[in-house]
Amino acid sequence: MKSGIGRRHFLRQTGAALAAGPLIARAQTPPSERVRVAHIGTGNMGGAHIQAFAALPEVETVALCDVDSVRLAESAKRLVQRKPTAKPETYTDYRRILERKDIDVVTCATPDHWHALVAIHAFEAGKDVYGEKPLSYSLREGQRMEQTLRRTGAVFQLGTQIHAExxxxxxxxxxxxxxxxxxxxxxxxxxxxxxxxxxxxxxxxxxxxxxxxxxxxxxxxxxxxxxxxxxxxxxxxxxxxxxxxxxxxxxxxxxxxxxxxxxxxxxxxxxxxxxxxxxxxxxxxxxxxxxxxxxxxxxxxxxxxxxxxxxxxxxxxxxxxxxxxxxxxxxxxxxxxxxxxxxxxxxxxxxxPGHHRNFLDAVKSRGLPESNLPYARxxxxxxxxxxxxxxxxxxxxxxxxxxxxxxxxxxxxxxxxxxxxxxx
Amino acid sequence: MSALRFVCFCSCLAVSAACGAADGGFTSLLNGKDLSGWTMLPGKQPAFAVVDGLLETRVPGGSDLFTVARYGNYVLRFEYLLSKVGNSGVLIRCDPKNPWGTGVEVQLLAPWTPYRDDLHCTGSLYGHVAVTNRPDETTGVWHRMEIRCDRNVIEVSVDGRRTTVADTRAVKALDAKLLSGVIGFQSNHSKQGEFAQFRKIEIRDLDADQDYVLAGFSQTDERFRVQAREAAVALGPAMIVPLARVMEGDAAMARSVARQALFDIVAAASAPQAEAAARDAAARALREALGAKPSESTAGYVSWLSGMLRK
Known part of the structure; x- marks a missing residue:
């Protein structure tokens, strides 16, 4: 349970210490067993992400976020129905999720105009991101996403599931x-x-x-x-x-x-x-x-x-x-x-092996997922x-x-x- | 509702007549010398010529004559003279490639035998809407005709008397016609030797009138709102301040049309090939609109638009 915190903590320490930057530090980090996931945006696609990730054996869904408290409560209820052991904490502001050091992965199913900011802030907070399409609201935001990804060494998958079929x-x-x-x-x-x-x-x-x-x-x-x-x-x-x-x-x-x-x-x-x-x-x-x-x-x-x-x-x-x-x-x-x-x-x-599975594999291997950011951009x-x-x-x-x-x-x-x- | 509208028209007409400025906002479509501003279809015999300052058509079955410019809402007035069994007509809101299919003909016809009914006589919207006041059809003398295309209402007057009023939405065939297009005159549709003559052809383009255009933003029929938006865009930077004012109003429909029209005007002014004067006029107008201290959302939109004009 503490492995997530430990890994992220280690990454931050090493990242700060190494002039080479966090990319190398991450690549050398052995993957932990459990992946702690938070979902930002819990509407149609967000609800689908919650279910799809909860079905993956090593995923622990630890947090849900939505600016609509009705949707947030409903999504938490549905998650617990599916996985009675789940104890997700709920948030209105995604920035509170990014402050948590124990979270490895966030999914983003906000409206399009939030896609890039959530991803960029998540990359900077040391999280990997499974993000809904379209990649970004504007072309320039897409460039900024890719620059931040390269600088931070995060893993990003665009949620184009058809790609996997x-x-x-x-x-x-x-x-x-x-x-x-x-x-x-x-x-x-x-x-x-x-x-x-x-x-x-x-x-x-x-x-x-x-x-x-x-x-x-x-x-x-x-x-x-x-x-x-x-x-x-x-x-x-x-x-x-x-x-x-x-x-x-x-x-x-x-x-x-x-x-x-x-x-x-x-x-x-x-x-x-x-x-x-x-x-x-x-x-x-x-x-x-x-x-x-x-x-x-x-x-x-x-x-x-x-x-x-x-x-x-x-x-x-x-x-x-x-x-x-x-x-x-x-x-x-x-x-x-x-x-x-x-x-x-x-x-x-x-x-x-499936679009979500492929993403989690890349999170662990620090490799490129199939709908990676440079490709998606x-x-x-x-x-x-x-x-x-x-x-x-x-x-x-x-x-x-x-x-x-x-x-x-x-x-x-x-x-x-x-x-x-x-x-x- | 129609009755109300007609009362409005009458009072509008009365006002414009009373105002009686020299041209009353009318511009001439004929220079009296040649057919500049007009076109005939290639491959057909030219049927129109300017003779002694009059436009006339004598060749039967030749090409009809069309304005180069397109018009949506307007008042067209002219004088005409028909020979003994002359037959011509005015084509409104049409595509010259298929004038009768896309537009409507206002008939001009001698009262020849066989007698033609009110649905096919002078002043009728030929085959679609009959005259309710049959006009004087005497041939060989000059008559005045006025055709008013005001969104869904088409109104015809002859010699100062209204002959025909049509609500295009109430007549299925008319409802499917174009809302704007060129204006045409039909070539001699009678036999050899007959003719039609025209003079004092003048138009008042209602879509050039800012207030008329802005009133179109609240039309319940979507097609007329789109037409009004396009008219606003055609008026260019001069519309920016009035449009920004509409965005401050309570009517969601008008606000939404104004928002899009503002974007399209600024987009056109920002084009690489746009004239520097148009770009400067747009930038100035946006500054003026901001100077009026509009609400947060309007101010945000207007200042965002002005970014499109920065070099």
Whole structure:
């Protein structure tokens, strides 16, 4: 039980003593038997994390945090129902959790605008993080997350569970094998977009909700329920709509398969809803020019065979054939043949033991988990650019080395945000 | 509700007539010399020409004539003269590629045989809305027509008498039409030798009027709110201070439209190819809006927007 404290204490001492920094100190630390986990944000995905981690044998769930005391109490109750031995302490302010030296891992399922700050503060407090998608609210925050991760040597996994499943691994093997020839175009889509949510009046937040802390680094706004639980993604103050919700789920298979590089332009168009206070895309289509690869995102299925029946998907166009897939299925078309698999392509990619398991293994080995931060950041970056292009209604010319929009200060301005004090 | 609206229109008209400034906010669409600002469809015989300062169409079946500019809400007025069995019309809120499918024709027609009913005579929204006061259809003399497109209400007057009033939302076929588009004149739709002439073609663009645009933010029909937002954005930095004022109001709907319009105006002014004067005007207007000491959320938003204009 004290091993966690001991390990963290040791790490801090050694980290302070060694000029080489905590990265080396950690790598040399033998893993403890138990992993002490705290969950920050206990809503939909947070609730799922609580259950998934509680199912792992070495996990001890020691703390829960939510700015909504009703959700917090409910999640504690559900945890104890599942694991009667659990005695989680509950917090409103995640900073109290990060102060605890006995906690190894935090999960983060806050609204998007908190993702980066929670992770950065956790890294600095010596915690490893399993964080929900999207990686960060802004592109610049993602850079800061990666810098802090490298400085502190923390382990981070993005909670894209589909990544761990067999289908994406198999698609990546087929694409990488060259069986479809060089891939020049990839089409990604997700049906549907943000709804307007009407024009509700502002009101006093419920006593059970710390609205100021919920807002955190986002601009101050008066409370109305649709801004908060369940539909916060409809607002650019906190997220980027359905597009930001689903981008990484399906862009993941593109990045696993092709590792696109050299993004040079992003051009998006679309509309905001007219029937409410929500301001994120009702629809958004975007074109991305990578080196040797064009990627197109649409809010409707593209005009390719089979796509109209798939609410989300990726379509790879190669010189010799195409592959169309979603989370669970894939169809390969070569000439007139339609196949589910190419048996000649060998299985080369190691399969995941499960996304949470893979993360815990990395926590112990100090290795890179499968959806690690540098990978997740590369995958998320085009999403930020598409949303910025959508908002500015113009093409963004991108310097992928400096990670800056060329000749467009307003675009660079929108890729970051000054956090509201004191949430920095 | 419609009745109320019409009372409003009448009083508006009365006021504008009484104000009677020289141009009353109207600008001419015809220079009297050539067809600058107008276009005919390629591949068809040009059917319009300016002759002795008059616009006329004589070629049957030639190309119709369209404004280059698009208009949503406006008052269009002009004078017309039809030959003995002349047939023409005015196309409103249309796409020139498919004018009758996307827009509506206000009919101009000699009372020829066979007799055409109120749904197809001069002043009718051809085939959709009949005239309720049949106008004087005498040919060979000049008549005045005024067409008012005011969001969902289209109103036609001939020689100073209102002939037709339509609520586009009450007529299924009209409800599906465009809310803005070009204005067109139909080429001679009668036989060879017949003609139609036009003069004093003038327009008052309601979407250029700040107050008219801001009133659109509270329209219950989403399409007209979006139209008003686009009109506000088209008015550019001059709208920034009025929009910031709307954000201080109690109406959640209007606040939300104003918020988006402010963003779009500043985004356009921040474009690399935007003129320095427009950028400076936007930056100045944002400072002025902040100077009015708005609430915390408006002030925060306005100062955040001004960051987009920093070099």
């Amino acid at each position: 067999d289908n994406y691994h198999r698609v990546a093997e087929i694409i990488r094998s060259g069986a479809l020839g060089r891939i020049g175009t990839v089409r990604l889509w997700k049906n549907g977009g943000t709804r307007g949510l009407g024009f509700p009046p502002n009101q006093k937040p419920p006593d059970t909700l710390d609205w100021n802390l919920w807002l955190g680094p986002a601009p101050y706004a008066d409370y109305t329920p649709v801004r908060c639980h369940g539909s916060f993604r409809s607002f650019f103050d906190y997220s980027g709509g359905v597009f930001a919700d689903f981008w990484c789920h399906i862009a993941d298979v593109l990045f696993m398969s092709l590792q696109p590089e050299g993004l040079s332009t992003v051009d998006a168009r679309g509309e905001v809803p007219g029937d409410g206070i929500a301001d994120t895309p009702k629809w958004i289509d975007a074109d991305f020019a990578f080196k040797g690869l064009n990627v197109h995102w649409t809010t409707r299925p593209p005009p390719v065979p089979g796509a109209e029946k798939m609410s989300i998907g990726a379509h790879f166009e190669g010189e010799k054939g195409t592959l169309t897939c979603d989370y669970k299925s894939r169809k390969i078309r070569i000439g007139k043949e339609v196949l589910d698999d190419l048996p000649d392509v060998p299985v080369t990619l190691p399969r995941s 590369k995958m998320t970056l085009p999403m930020h650019l598409a949303l910025t292009s959508f908002r500015l209604k113009r093409k963004i010319v991108w310097d992928s080395v400096k990670e800056e929009a060329i000749g467009d200060p307003a675009a660079n301005y929108l890729l970051g945000r000054t956090n509201r004090a004191p949430f920095v």
